[in-house]
Every structure is written in C-alpha cells, then in structure tokens.
Amino acid sequence: MLLAAGLGTRLRPLTERVPKCLVPVHGRPLLGIWFDLLFRSGAIERALVNTHWLPGQVERFVTASPWAARVDLAHEPELLGTGGTLLANRAWIGNRTVLVAHADNLTDLDVSRLIAAHRERPAGCAITMLAFRTDSPQSCGILEIDARGIVQAFHEKVENPPGDLANAAVYLFEPEVIDLAASLGRSVVDLSTEVIPRFTGRILAVETQGYHRDIGSPEALALAEAEWHPNEGARRDADRIH
DSSP states (O other): OEEOOOOOGGGTTGGGTSOGGGOEETTEEHHHHHHHHHHHTTSOOOEEEEEOSSHHHHHHHHHHSTTGGGEEEEEOSSOOHHHHHHHHTHHHHOSSOEEEEETTEEEOOOHHHHHHHHHTOOTTOOEEEEEEEOSOGGGSEEEEEOTTSBEEEEEESOSSOSOSEEEEEEEEEOHHHHHHHHHTOOSOOOIIIIIGGGGTTSEEEEEOSSOEEEOOSHHHHHHHHHHOOOOGGGOOGGGSOO
16 A cells, blocks of 8 residues: 655645655656556555545556556545555455555665565564664654564654664554554544554564655755666656656
8 A cells, every 4th residue: 555645745836736656756756666666576466546635647647657457546535644544445455464655755675575574573563664774863753673673662753863763654564453543433543643653562673775765855855866876777658747
C-alpha cells in the first residue's frame, strides 16, 4: 500500500499544481520510482495507491504506467489519516502481511531483504520497520533499539534526539496491527502517533544500506536532486509528467 493522498503543504507552491507523490526527482515522479522499486523486486504482486489531492493527475499517471495492470486506486474524498486508509481498504489487504510505505519518500531500499528480515523477525514482533541514518534528526522520528534491533523507544521530532537512526516510514504489518487500529473505533486514525507506538518492544528495525530521504520540503528536494543517482536504464518515458 502506497500512501499518496497528502497535500504536501511544505512543498508549496510546487504542490499547488502537482500532487506530492508525483513530484519529480531527475525528471521521474516519486510514484513511478516506487512502482519500479516494488514490482521489479519480484516480491510484490499488487499495489494500492490512495488519492485525495489532485486525484485526476494520479489516476492518469497510473493508467499510463507500464505497471498499471498491477495497481489499484482508492480515492478519499476526505483524508482518513494513514491508519484510516488501512481500515478503509481492509478488504483489499485481507488477512495478510502488508507492506505500507509513504510514497513521498525517495529510496532505493532492498524490498526483498526487508521482506526476508520480516519473515525471520524475533518472536512476538508484529511490525518490521525500515530505518535510515538521517542528517537532520530533529525533523525525524528517532529510534532507540536494542542489540537485536527491536525498537525500545521513539523520539518524534525532538530538539535533542539520542541518535540519528530514524523511522523511514516503510513497514511490514501483521494483521494484528490493523486489528488494533480498528479497535480505536474511529475512521480517521494516524499510524505514527496512535498505532505504531503501541507496539514498542515488538517492532524490528532494519537499517537500509542504500539511499533514503523524505521529500518534504524544497530543501530536501534540492538535496535529493544533488545526491540521488538513479539507474539511467531504469528510466521510462511513461514515468515523466507531461
């Protein structure tokens, strides 16, 4: 599940005319990068993308994508929060493990490695979380982990965080995670504040060895343009915004 409905307010004025998930890096919209990453891994069969802001652009992009036959869309007239999106699409998820990612992040994570780590996770863990080393820990959710990689504490955007290992907002959830979200009895639920912290001590953090950056501001977008070096062979004309 690719969470792509956000307004991208920190990226205005760019996101006044382009949905955040279609913001391009080196000419490639983030959503297209995600499709290539997930489907070329061979580990992901289908993806669901939620929409809200400028949904027509997202729908047209998906329709033109070489991966269109493997992508489903779910429109949210009103934003449901990240957890609410899972609840609204529970029938699509079924009683299965689901990969959930924020589509406004730029990453080259090893999807197969993350899934393998989840399969081999310590007993009792219901979540596997991608983690990364950040150059701006004050703006991220910083993790404290034990020797096994189990998350023991979260520090969400605090002034003096105890490290630089951050939550990358890519998760593998077991069904009980969605069960907990449902138990709150509301249609609008936030994963990061209302659900995931309740699993502290039951979350495996897997640090990516590759690139990861939240494209949440013009400064972050500029850094990504300077730092990220995509595989030229992976570019597709259908990924470009016209």
